[in-house]
Amino acid sequence: MTSLQPWWWAALPVLLLPLWWHRQKRQRTAAELLATARFLPSSAPQQRRIWRWTGILLLLARLALLLALIAWLAVTVFPWRGDAVLVAPGLAADWVEREVAAAGMAEATRLQPAGAPLDWLRDNEHEWRADARILVLAPASDMPMPARPPRFGHAVTVRLAPAAPMPRAVHRVVVAAPPERLARWQALFAAFGAAGERYELAAVPDDRTALVVWDQAGQPPAAWRGAHWWRGGPVAGQRVPAAGLQLGYADTAQGRVWTGMPWPPAGAAQAAALHGAWQALAATPVPYPLPAAALAPARSVPVPGGARAAWWPWLLAGLFLLERLLTHARRS
Incomplete structure:
Protein backbone atom coordinates (compact mmCIF):
# COMPACT_ATOMS: atom_id res chain seq x y z
CA MET A 1 0.00 0.00 0.00
CA THR A 2 1.12 3.57 -0.52
CA SER A 3 -0.23 5.11 2.70
CA LEU A 4 -1.05 4.33 6.32
CA GLN A 5 -4.78 4.74 5.74
CA PRO A 6 -5.51 0.96 5.94
CA TRP A 7 -4.16 0.91 9.52
CA TRP A 8 -7.35 2.67 10.59
CA TRP A 9 -8.97 -0.77 10.42
CA ALA A 10 -6.94 -1.60 13.53
CA ALA A 11 -9.31 0.72 15.41
CA LEU A 12 -12.19 -1.77 15.13
CA PRO A 13 -11.85 -2.80 18.83
CA VAL A 14 -13.22 0.68 19.63
CA LEU A 15 -16.63 -0.84 18.85
CA LEU A 16 -16.44 -2.57 22.23
CA LEU A 17 -16.76 0.77 24.04
CA PRO A 18 -20.50 1.25 23.36
CA LEU A 19 -21.12 -2.34 24.47
CA TRP A 20 -19.22 -1.77 27.70
CA TRP A 21 -20.92 1.57 28.31
CA HIS A 22 -24.41 0.20 27.79
CA ARG A 23 -23.79 -2.73 30.16
CA GLN A 24 -22.77 -0.54 33.05
CA LYS A 25 -25.16 -0.41 36.01
CA ARG A 26 -26.05 3.18 36.46
CA GLN A 27 -28.06 4.27 39.53
CA ARG A 28 -30.86 6.54 38.37
CA THR A 29 -32.16 7.65 41.86
CA ALA A 30 -30.50 7.92 45.26
CA ALA A 31 -31.43 5.11 47.69
CA GLU A 32 -32.69 6.19 51.17
CA LEU A 33 -33.03 3.77 54.10
CA LEU A 34 -36.45 3.61 55.82
CA ALA A 35 -36.68 3.84 59.63
CA THR A 36 -38.48 0.49 59.83
CA ALA A 37 -35.81 -1.21 57.72
CA ARG A 38 -33.88 -2.10 60.91
CA PHE A 39 -36.50 -4.74 61.78
CA LEU A 40 -35.88 -6.53 58.43
CA PRO A 41 -33.03 -8.97 57.84
CA SER A 42 -30.14 -7.37 56.02
CA SER A 43 -29.35 -8.46 52.48
CA ALA A 44 -27.08 -7.20 49.74
CA PRO A 45 -28.91 -5.04 47.16
CA GLN A 46 -29.37 -6.64 43.78
CA GLN A 47 -29.87 -4.76 40.54
CA ARG A 48 -31.01 -6.13 37.24
CA ARG A 49 -30.51 -4.26 34.01
CA ILE A 50 -33.70 -4.04 31.93
CA TRP A 51 -33.17 -3.25 28.27
CA ARG A 52 -35.60 -0.92 26.61
CA TRP A 53 -36.11 -0.65 22.86
CA THR A 54 -34.60 2.83 22.85
CA GLY A 55 -31.46 1.47 24.47
CA ILE A 56 -31.04 -1.27 21.85
CA LEU A 57 -31.56 1.16 18.98
CA LEU A 58 -29.15 3.62 20.56
CA LEU A 59 -26.50 0.91 20.89
CA LEU A 60 -26.92 -0.09 17.25
CA ALA A 61 -26.75 3.54 16.11
CA ARG A 62 -23.52 4.13 18.03
CA LEU A 63 -21.95 0.96 16.66
CA ALA A 64 -22.93 1.91 13.10
CA LEU A 65 -21.58 5.45 13.57
CA LEU A 66 -18.19 4.21 14.80
CA LEU A 67 -17.96 1.60 12.05
CA ALA A 68 -18.79 4.15 9.33
CA LEU A 69 -16.24 6.59 10.75
CA ILE A 70 -13.48 3.96 10.78
CA ALA A 71 -14.34 2.88 7.22
CA TRP A 72 -14.28 6.51 6.06
CA LEU A 73 -10.82 7.02 7.57
CA ALA A 74 -9.49 3.73 6.23
CA VAL A 75 -10.91 4.32 2.72
CA THR A 76 -8.38 2.08 0.97
CA VAL A 77 -9.22 -1.41 -0.23
CA PHE A 78 -6.66 -4.09 0.48
CA PRO A 79 -5.37 -5.58 -2.81
CA TRP A 80 -6.77 -9.05 -3.40
CA ARG A 81 -6.74 -9.60 -7.16
CA GLY A 82 -4.16 -11.84 -8.81
CA ASP A 83 -3.47 -12.39 -12.52
CA ALA A 84 -6.32 -11.01 -14.62
CA VAL A 85 -7.36 -10.62 -18.25
CA LEU A 86 -9.31 -7.47 -19.15
CA VAL A 87 -11.50 -8.32 -22.16
CA ALA A 88 -13.30 -5.49 -23.94
CA PRO A 89 -16.82 -6.34 -25.19
CA GLY A 90 -17.37 -7.35 -28.79
CA LEU A 91 -14.12 -9.27 -29.36
CA ALA A 92 -14.01 -12.57 -31.26
CA ALA A 93 -13.95 -15.48 -28.83
CA ASP A 94 -11.37 -17.50 -30.78
CA TRP A 95 -8.96 -14.54 -30.92
CA VAL A 96 -9.35 -13.97 -27.16
CA GLU A 97 -8.60 -17.63 -26.40
CA ARG A 98 -5.48 -17.58 -28.60
CA GLU A 99 -4.09 -14.47 -26.91
CA VAL A 100 -4.82 -15.78 -23.42
CA ALA A 101 -3.12 -19.09 -24.21
CA ALA A 102 -0.11 -17.34 -25.77
CA ALA A 103 0.32 -15.22 -22.64
CA GLY A 104 0.10 -18.29 -20.37
CA MET A 105 -2.83 -16.84 -18.42
CA ALA A 106 -5.47 -19.51 -18.97
CA GLU A 107 -6.11 -19.66 -15.20
CA ALA A 108 -6.33 -15.89 -14.77
CA THR A 109 -9.53 -14.15 -13.81
CA ARG A 110 -11.38 -12.53 -16.70
CA LEU A 111 -12.90 -9.10 -16.25
CA GLN A 112 -14.87 -6.80 -18.55
CA PRO A 113 -13.89 -3.17 -17.93
CA ALA A 114 -16.45 -0.39 -18.08
CA GLY A 115 -15.22 2.16 -20.60
CA ALA A 116 -11.70 2.51 -21.97
CA PRO A 117 -9.65 -0.45 -20.65
CA LEU A 118 -6.52 1.49 -19.68
CA ASP A 119 -8.49 4.27 -17.99
CA TRP A 120 -10.51 1.70 -16.04
CA LEU A 121 -7.31 -0.12 -15.04
CA ARG A 122 -5.71 3.12 -13.86
CA ASP A 123 -8.70 3.88 -11.62
CA ASN A 124 -8.83 0.36 -10.14
CA GLU A 125 -5.17 -0.68 -10.08
CA HIS A 126 -5.12 -0.58 -6.28
CA GLU A 127 -7.16 -3.82 -6.27
CA TRP A 128 -4.26 -5.92 -7.65
CA ARG A 129 -1.44 -7.47 -5.66
CA ALA A 130 2.09 -6.33 -6.39
CA ASP A 131 3.08 -9.57 -8.18
CA ALA A 132 -0.06 -9.75 -10.37
CA ARG A 133 0.09 -9.77 -14.17
CA ILE A 134 -2.55 -8.03 -16.26
CA LEU A 135 -3.41 -8.76 -19.90
CA VAL A 136 -5.52 -6.18 -21.75
CA LEU A 137 -7.41 -7.31 -24.87
CA ALA A 138 -9.26 -4.59 -26.75
CA PRO A 139 -10.07 -3.36 -30.25
CA ALA A 140 -7.86 -0.67 -31.74
CA SER A 141 -10.73 1.84 -31.62
CA ASP A 142 -10.74 1.69 -27.80
CA MET A 143 -6.98 2.22 -27.49
CA PRO A 144 -5.93 5.56 -29.03
CA MET A 145 -2.30 6.51 -28.78
CA PRO A 146 -1.82 8.77 -25.70
CA ALA A 147 0.50 11.76 -25.63
CA ARG A 148 2.79 9.87 -23.24
CA PRO A 149 3.43 6.14 -22.91
CA PRO A 150 1.12 4.64 -20.24
CA ARG A 151 2.81 3.71 -16.97
CA PHE A 152 1.43 1.37 -14.34
CA GLY A 153 2.65 -0.12 -11.09
CA HIS A 154 2.04 -3.66 -12.40
CA ALA A 155 3.18 -5.64 -15.41
CA VAL A 156 0.59 -4.89 -18.13
CA THR A 157 0.48 -6.52 -21.58
CA VAL A 158 -1.66 -4.87 -24.27
CA ARG A 159 -2.91 -6.77 -27.29
CA LEU A 160 -5.16 -5.24 -29.96
CA ALA A 161 -7.72 -7.18 -31.96
CA PRO A 162 -7.30 -7.08 -35.75
CA ALA A 163 -9.41 -4.33 -37.24
CA ALA A 164 -12.56 -5.43 -39.01
CA PRO A 165 -12.81 -4.45 -42.68
CA MET A 166 -14.39 -1.03 -42.98
CA PRO A 167 -17.61 -0.91 -45.01
CA ARG A 168 -17.54 1.22 -48.09
CA ALA A 169 -18.61 4.74 -47.31
CA ALA A 283 -13.29 13.12 -43.62
CA THR A 284 -13.42 12.39 -39.89
CA PRO A 285 -9.89 11.99 -38.49
CA VAL A 286 -9.13 8.53 -37.15
CA PRO A 287 -6.84 8.45 -34.07
CA TYR A 288 -3.69 6.39 -34.30
CA PRO A 289 -4.10 3.30 -32.09
CA LEU A 290 -1.73 2.33 -29.31
CA PRO A 291 0.51 -0.47 -30.60
CA ALA A 292 0.64 -3.83 -28.84
CA ALA A 293 3.18 -3.64 -26.03
CA ALA A 294 4.38 -5.28 -22.83
CA LEU A 295 4.62 -2.55 -20.17
CA ALA A 296 7.04 -3.25 -17.35
CA PRO A 297 5.95 -2.17 -13.86
CA ALA A 298 7.08 1.34 -13.01
CA ARG A 299 7.85 1.37 -9.31
CA SER A 300 7.85 5.15 -9.22
CA VAL A 301 4.16 5.21 -10.14
CA PRO A 302 2.04 5.48 -6.96
CA VAL A 303 -0.93 3.16 -6.86
CA PRO A 304 -3.81 5.24 -5.46
CA GLY A 305 -6.25 3.87 -2.98
CA GLY A 306 -9.99 3.72 -3.30
CA ALA A 307 -11.83 6.98 -3.52
CA ARG A 308 -14.29 8.11 -0.88
CA ALA A 309 -17.87 7.97 -2.02
CA ALA A 310 -19.54 11.38 -2.29
CA TRP A 311 -22.45 10.25 -0.09
CA TRP A 312 -20.24 9.04 2.77
CA PRO A 313 -20.21 12.34 4.74
CA TRP A 314 -24.01 12.45 4.50
CA LEU A 315 -24.15 8.93 5.94
CA LEU A 316 -21.99 10.02 8.89
CA ALA A 317 -24.15 13.10 9.47
CA GLY A 318 -27.34 11.02 9.35
CA LEU A 319 -26.01 8.44 11.83
CA PHE A 320 -24.85 11.19 14.20
CA LEU A 321 -28.27 12.87 14.07
CA LEU A 322 -29.98 9.52 14.69
CA GLU A 323 -27.72 8.85 17.69
CA ARG A 324 -28.56 12.26 19.20
CA LEU A 325 -32.30 11.73 18.75
CA LEU A 326 -32.21 8.27 20.35
CA THR A 327 -30.14 9.60 23.25
CA HIS A 328 -32.75 12.29 23.89
CA ALA A 329 -35.58 9.72 23.63
CA ARG A 330 -33.86 7.48 26.14
CA ARG A 331 -33.49 10.26 28.70
CA SER A 332 -37.09 11.39 28.40
Whole structure:
Protein backbone atom coordinates (compact mmCIF):
# COMPACT_ATOMS: atom_id res chain seq x y z
CA MET A 1 0.00 0.00 0.00
CA THR A 2 1.12 3.57 -0.52
CA SER A 3 -0.23 5.11 2.70
CA LEU A 4 -1.05 4.33 6.32
CA GLN A 5 -4.78 4.74 5.74
CA PRO A 6 -5.51 0.96 5.94
CA TRP A 7 -4.16 0.91 9.52
CA TRP A 8 -7.35 2.67 10.59
CA TRP A 9 -8.97 -0.77 10.42
CA ALA A 10 -6.94 -1.60 13.53
CA ALA A 11 -9.31 0.72 15.41
CA LEU A 12 -12.19 -1.77 15.13
CA PRO A 13 -11.85 -2.80 18.83
CA VAL A 14 -13.22 0.68 19.63
CA LEU A 15 -16.63 -0.84 18.85
CA LEU A 16 -16.44 -2.57 22.23
CA LEU A 17 -16.76 0.77 24.04
CA PRO A 18 -20.50 1.25 23.36
CA LEU A 19 -21.12 -2.34 24.47
CA TRP A 20 -19.22 -1.77 27.70
CA TRP A 21 -20.92 1.57 28.31
CA HIS A 22 -24.41 0.20 27.79
CA ARG A 23 -23.79 -2.73 30.16
CA GLN A 24 -22.77 -0.54 33.05
CA LYS A 25 -25.16 -0.41 36.01
CA ARG A 26 -26.05 3.18 36.46
CA GLN A 27 -28.06 4.27 39.53
CA ARG A 28 -30.86 6.54 38.37
CA THR A 29 -32.16 7.65 41.86
CA ALA A 30 -30.50 7.92 45.26
CA ALA A 31 -31.43 5.11 47.69
CA GLU A 32 -32.69 6.19 51.17
CA LEU A 33 -33.03 3.77 54.10
CA LEU A 34 -36.45 3.61 55.82
CA ALA A 35 -36.68 3.84 59.63
CA THR A 36 -38.48 0.49 59.83
CA ALA A 37 -35.81 -1.21 57.72
CA ARG A 38 -33.88 -2.10 60.91
CA PHE A 39 -36.50 -4.74 61.78
CA LEU A 40 -35.88 -6.53 58.43
CA PRO A 41 -33.03 -8.97 57.84
CA SER A 42 -30.14 -7.37 56.02
CA SER A 43 -29.35 -8.46 52.48
CA ALA A 44 -27.08 -7.20 49.74
CA PRO A 45 -28.91 -5.04 47.16
CA GLN A 46 -29.37 -6.64 43.78
CA GLN A 47 -29.87 -4.76 40.54
CA ARG A 48 -31.01 -6.13 37.24
CA ARG A 49 -30.51 -4.26 34.01
CA ILE A 50 -33.70 -4.04 31.93
CA TRP A 51 -33.17 -3.25 28.27
CA ARG A 52 -35.60 -0.92 26.61
CA TRP A 53 -36.11 -0.65 22.86
CA THR A 54 -34.60 2.83 22.85
CA GLY A 55 -31.46 1.47 24.47
CA ILE A 56 -31.04 -1.27 21.85
CA LEU A 57 -31.56 1.16 18.98
CA LEU A 58 -29.15 3.62 20.56
CA LEU A 59 -26.50 0.91 20.89
CA LEU A 60 -26.92 -0.09 17.25
CA ALA A 61 -26.75 3.54 16.11
CA ARG A 62 -23.52 4.13 18.03
CA LEU A 63 -21.95 0.96 16.66
CA ALA A 64 -22.93 1.91 13.10
CA LEU A 65 -21.58 5.45 13.57
CA LEU A 66 -18.19 4.21 14.80
CA LEU A 67 -17.96 1.60 12.05
CA ALA A 68 -18.79 4.15 9.33
CA LEU A 69 -16.24 6.59 10.75
CA ILE A 70 -13.48 3.96 10.78
CA ALA A 71 -14.34 2.88 7.22
CA TRP A 72 -14.28 6.51 6.06
CA LEU A 73 -10.82 7.02 7.57
CA ALA A 74 -9.49 3.73 6.23
CA VAL A 75 -10.91 4.32 2.72
CA THR A 76 -8.38 2.08 0.97
CA VAL A 77 -9.22 -1.41 -0.23
CA PHE A 78 -6.66 -4.09 0.48
CA PRO A 79 -5.37 -5.58 -2.81
CA TRP A 80 -6.77 -9.05 -3.40
CA ARG A 81 -6.74 -9.60 -7.16
CA GLY A 82 -4.16 -11.84 -8.81
CA ASP A 83 -3.47 -12.39 -12.52
CA ALA A 84 -6.32 -11.01 -14.62
CA VAL A 85 -7.36 -10.62 -18.25
CA LEU A 86 -9.31 -7.47 -19.15
CA VAL A 87 -11.50 -8.32 -22.16
CA ALA A 88 -13.30 -5.49 -23.94
CA PRO A 89 -16.82 -6.34 -25.19
CA GLY A 90 -17.37 -7.35 -28.79
CA LEU A 91 -14.12 -9.27 -29.36
CA ALA A 92 -14.01 -12.57 -31.26
CA ALA A 93 -13.95 -15.48 -28.83
CA ASP A 94 -11.37 -17.50 -30.78
CA TRP A 95 -8.96 -14.54 -30.92
CA VAL A 96 -9.35 -13.97 -27.16
CA GLU A 97 -8.60 -17.63 -26.40
CA ARG A 98 -5.48 -17.58 -28.60
CA GLU A 99 -4.09 -14.47 -26.91
CA VAL A 100 -4.82 -15.78 -23.42
CA ALA A 101 -3.12 -19.09 -24.21
CA ALA A 102 -0.11 -17.34 -25.77
CA ALA A 103 0.32 -15.22 -22.64
CA GLY A 104 0.10 -18.29 -20.37
CA MET A 105 -2.83 -16.84 -18.42
CA ALA A 106 -5.47 -19.51 -18.97
CA GLU A 107 -6.11 -19.66 -15.20
CA ALA A 108 -6.33 -15.89 -14.77
CA THR A 109 -9.53 -14.15 -13.81
CA ARG A 110 -11.38 -12.53 -16.70
CA LEU A 111 -12.90 -9.10 -16.25
CA GLN A 112 -14.87 -6.80 -18.55
CA PRO A 113 -13.89 -3.17 -17.93
CA ALA A 114 -16.45 -0.39 -18.08
CA GLY A 115 -15.22 2.16 -20.60
CA ALA A 116 -11.70 2.51 -21.97
CA PRO A 117 -9.65 -0.45 -20.65
CA LEU A 118 -6.52 1.49 -19.68
CA ASP A 119 -8.49 4.27 -17.99
CA TRP A 120 -10.51 1.70 -16.04
CA LEU A 121 -7.31 -0.12 -15.04
CA ARG A 122 -5.71 3.12 -13.86
CA ASP A 123 -8.70 3.88 -11.62
CA ASN A 124 -8.83 0.36 -10.14
CA GLU A 125 -5.17 -0.68 -10.08
CA HIS A 126 -5.12 -0.58 -6.28
CA GLU A 127 -7.16 -3.82 -6.27
CA TRP A 128 -4.26 -5.92 -7.65
CA ARG A 129 -1.44 -7.47 -5.66
CA ALA A 130 2.09 -6.33 -6.39
CA ASP A 131 3.08 -9.57 -8.18
CA ALA A 132 -0.06 -9.75 -10.37
CA ARG A 133 0.09 -9.77 -14.17
CA ILE A 134 -2.55 -8.03 -16.26
CA LEU A 135 -3.41 -8.76 -19.90
CA VAL A 136 -5.52 -6.18 -21.75
CA LEU A 137 -7.41 -7.31 -24.87
CA ALA A 138 -9.26 -4.59 -26.75
CA PRO A 139 -10.07 -3.36 -30.25
CA ALA A 140 -7.86 -0.67 -31.74
CA SER A 141 -10.73 1.84 -31.62
CA ASP A 142 -10.74 1.69 -27.80
CA MET A 143 -6.98 2.22 -27.49
CA PRO A 144 -5.93 5.56 -29.03
CA MET A 145 -2.30 6.51 -28.78
CA PRO A 146 -1.82 8.77 -25.70
CA ALA A 147 0.50 11.76 -25.63
CA ARG A 148 2.79 9.87 -23.24
CA PRO A 149 3.43 6.14 -22.91
CA PRO A 150 1.12 4.64 -20.24
CA ARG A 151 2.81 3.71 -16.97
CA PHE A 152 1.43 1.37 -14.34
CA GLY A 153 2.65 -0.12 -11.09
CA HIS A 154 2.04 -3.66 -12.40
CA ALA A 155 3.18 -5.64 -15.41
CA VAL A 156 0.59 -4.89 -18.13
CA THR A 157 0.48 -6.52 -21.58
CA VAL A 158 -1.66 -4.87 -24.27
CA ARG A 159 -2.91 -6.77 -27.29
CA LEU A 160 -5.16 -5.24 -29.96
CA ALA A 161 -7.72 -7.18 -31.96
CA PRO A 162 -7.30 -7.08 -35.75
CA ALA A 163 -9.41 -4.33 -37.24
CA ALA A 164 -12.56 -5.43 -39.01
CA PRO A 165 -12.81 -4.45 -42.68
CA MET A 166 -14.39 -1.03 -42.98
CA PRO A 167 -17.61 -0.91 -45.01
CA ARG A 168 -17.54 1.22 -48.09
CA ALA A 169 -18.61 4.74 -47.31
CA VAL A 170 -21.76 5.95 -49.04
CA HIS A 171 -21.92 9.67 -49.91
CA ARG A 172 -25.20 11.18 -51.01
CA VAL A 173 -24.53 13.78 -53.71
CA VAL A 174 -26.96 16.20 -55.34
CA VAL A 175 -25.90 17.46 -58.79
CA ALA A 176 -27.72 20.50 -60.18
CA ALA A 177 -26.21 20.98 -63.64
CA PRO A 178 -27.37 21.58 -67.23
CA PRO A 179 -28.08 18.42 -69.24
CA GLU A 180 -24.97 18.89 -71.37
CA ARG A 181 -22.70 18.76 -68.28
CA LEU A 182 -24.68 16.35 -66.09
CA ALA A 183 -23.20 13.27 -67.79
CA ARG A 184 -19.67 14.53 -67.12
CA TRP A 185 -20.43 15.03 -63.41
CA GLN A 186 -21.87 11.52 -63.24
CA ALA A 187 -18.73 10.11 -64.86
CA LEU A 188 -16.60 12.06 -62.37
CA PHE A 189 -18.32 10.55 -59.31
CA ALA A 190 -18.21 7.11 -60.91
CA ALA A 191 -14.43 7.54 -61.11
CA PHE A 192 -14.35 8.61 -57.47
CA GLY A 193 -16.26 5.45 -56.57
CA ALA A 194 -13.56 3.34 -58.19
CA ALA A 195 -11.25 4.48 -55.35
CA GLY A 196 -13.25 2.50 -52.78
CA GLU A 197 -16.15 4.80 -51.89
CA ARG A 198 -19.73 4.85 -53.08
CA TYR A 199 -21.60 7.91 -54.32
CA GLU A 200 -25.38 8.02 -54.47
CA LEU A 201 -26.68 10.73 -56.80
CA ALA A 202 -29.99 12.44 -56.00
CA ALA A 203 -32.00 15.37 -57.32
CA VAL A 204 -32.98 17.03 -54.02
CA PRO A 205 -30.86 17.24 -50.82
CA ASP A 206 -31.95 15.79 -47.48
CA ASP A 207 -30.40 15.39 -44.04
CA ARG A 208 -27.98 12.74 -45.39
CA THR A 209 -26.59 14.88 -48.20
CA ALA A 210 -22.80 15.11 -48.05
CA LEU A 211 -22.27 17.27 -51.15
CA VAL A 212 -24.31 19.60 -53.37
CA VAL A 213 -22.85 20.47 -56.80
CA TRP A 214 -24.42 23.74 -57.98
CA ASP A 215 -23.40 24.09 -61.62
CA GLN A 216 -26.14 26.48 -62.65
CA ALA A 217 -26.73 30.19 -62.95
CA GLY A 218 -28.46 31.98 -60.12
CA GLN A 219 -28.73 31.09 -56.45
CA PRO A 220 -29.76 27.71 -55.04
CA PRO A 221 -33.06 27.42 -53.11
CA ALA A 222 -32.77 28.74 -49.57
CA ALA A 223 -34.21 25.53 -48.12
CA TRP A 224 -31.42 23.37 -49.53
CA ARG A 225 -28.87 22.15 -47.01
CA GLY A 226 -25.70 20.13 -47.44
CA ALA A 227 -22.48 19.49 -45.56
CA HIS A 228 -20.43 20.75 -48.53
CA TRP A 229 -21.23 22.79 -51.65
CA TRP A 230 -19.31 23.02 -54.92
CA ARG A 231 -20.08 26.29 -56.64
CA GLY A 232 -18.49 28.35 -59.40
CA GLY A 233 -17.25 31.89 -59.16
CA PRO A 234 -14.03 33.48 -57.91
CA VAL A 235 -12.08 31.99 -55.03
CA ALA A 236 -13.35 33.33 -51.69
CA GLY A 237 -12.86 32.53 -48.03
CA GLN A 238 -10.15 30.29 -46.67
CA ARG A 239 -7.63 29.28 -49.34
CA VAL A 240 -6.84 25.59 -49.75
CA PRO A 241 -3.67 24.46 -51.56
CA ALA A 242 -4.46 21.95 -54.29
CA ALA A 243 -2.36 20.68 -57.17
CA GLY A 244 -3.02 22.94 -60.13
CA LEU A 245 -6.21 24.47 -58.62
CA GLN A 246 -7.09 27.62 -56.72
CA LEU A 247 -9.76 26.61 -54.19
CA GLY A 248 -11.36 28.31 -51.26
CA TYR A 249 -14.15 27.60 -48.80
CA ALA A 250 -16.38 29.52 -46.41
CA ASP A 251 -18.94 28.26 -43.87
CA THR A 252 -22.50 29.49 -44.45
CA ALA A 253 -25.97 28.68 -43.13
CA GLN A 254 -26.49 26.22 -45.97
CA GLY A 255 -23.17 24.43 -45.43
CA ARG A 256 -19.49 24.77 -46.32
CA VAL A 257 -19.31 26.44 -49.75
CA TRP A 258 -16.31 25.72 -51.97
CA THR A 259 -15.43 28.16 -54.74
CA GLY A 260 -12.98 28.13 -57.63
CA MET A 261 -14.20 24.76 -58.88
CA PRO A 262 -13.45 23.60 -62.44
CA TRP A 263 -16.75 22.81 -64.12
CA PRO A 264 -16.27 19.82 -64.40
CA PRO A 265 -12.55 18.96 -63.92
CA ALA A 266 -10.71 18.87 -67.23
CA GLY A 267 -8.70 15.75 -66.50
CA ALA A 268 -7.62 13.13 -63.97
CA ALA A 269 -5.14 15.46 -62.25
CA GLN A 270 -7.76 18.12 -61.54
CA ALA A 271 -10.25 15.47 -60.42
CA ALA A 272 -7.73 13.97 -57.99
CA ALA A 273 -6.80 17.39 -56.60
CA LEU A 274 -10.45 18.33 -56.17
CA HIS A 275 -11.28 15.05 -54.42
CA GLY A 276 -8.24 15.26 -52.14
CA ALA A 277 -8.95 18.84 -51.04
CA TRP A 278 -12.56 17.98 -50.30
CA GLN A 279 -11.78 14.80 -48.32
CA ALA A 280 -9.03 16.53 -46.34
CA LEU A 281 -11.65 18.67 -44.60
CA ALA A 282 -14.69 16.40 -44.91
CA ALA A 283 -13.29 13.12 -43.62
CA THR A 284 -13.42 12.39 -39.89
CA PRO A 285 -9.89 11.99 -38.49
CA VAL A 286 -9.13 8.53 -37.15
CA PRO A 287 -6.84 8.45 -34.07
CA TYR A 288 -3.69 6.39 -34.30
CA PRO A 289 -4.10 3.30 -32.09
CA LEU A 290 -1.73 2.33 -29.31
CA PRO A 291 0.51 -0.47 -30.60
CA ALA A 292 0.64 -3.83 -28.84
CA ALA A 293 3.18 -3.64 -26.03
CA ALA A 294 4.38 -5.28 -22.83
CA LEU A 295 4.62 -2.55 -20.17
CA ALA A 296 7.04 -3.25 -17.35
CA PRO A 297 5.95 -2.17 -13.86
CA ALA A 298 7.08 1.34 -13.01
CA ARG A 299 7.85 1.37 -9.31
CA SER A 300 7.85 5.15 -9.22
CA VAL A 301 4.16 5.21 -10.14
CA PRO A 302 2.04 5.48 -6.96
CA VAL A 303 -0.93 3.16 -6.86
CA PRO A 304 -3.81 5.24 -5.46
CA GLY A 305 -6.25 3.87 -2.98
CA GLY A 306 -9.99 3.72 -3.30
CA ALA A 307 -11.83 6.98 -3.52
CA ARG A 308 -14.29 8.11 -0.88
CA ALA A 309 -17.87 7.97 -2.02
CA ALA A 310 -19.54 11.38 -2.29
CA TRP A 311 -22.45 10.25 -0.09
CA TRP A 312 -20.24 9.04 2.77
CA PRO A 313 -20.21 12.34 4.74
CA TRP A 314 -24.01 12.45 4.50
CA LEU A 315 -24.15 8.93 5.94
CA LEU A 316 -21.99 10.02 8.89
CA ALA A 317 -24.15 13.10 9.47
CA GLY A 318 -27.34 11.02 9.35
CA LEU A 319 -26.01 8.44 11.83
CA PHE A 320 -24.85 11.19 14.20
CA LEU A 321 -28.27 12.87 14.07
CA LEU A 322 -29.98 9.52 14.69
CA GLU A 323 -27.72 8.85 17.69
CA ARG A 324 -28.56 12.26 19.20
CA LEU A 325 -32.30 11.73 18.75
CA LEU A 326 -32.21 8.27 20.35
CA THR A 327 -30.14 9.60 23.25
CA HIS A 328 -32.75 12.29 23.89
CA ALA A 329 -35.58 9.72 23.63
CA ARG A 330 -33.86 7.48 26.14
CA ARG A 331 -33.49 10.26 28.70
CA SER A 332 -37.09 11.39 28.40
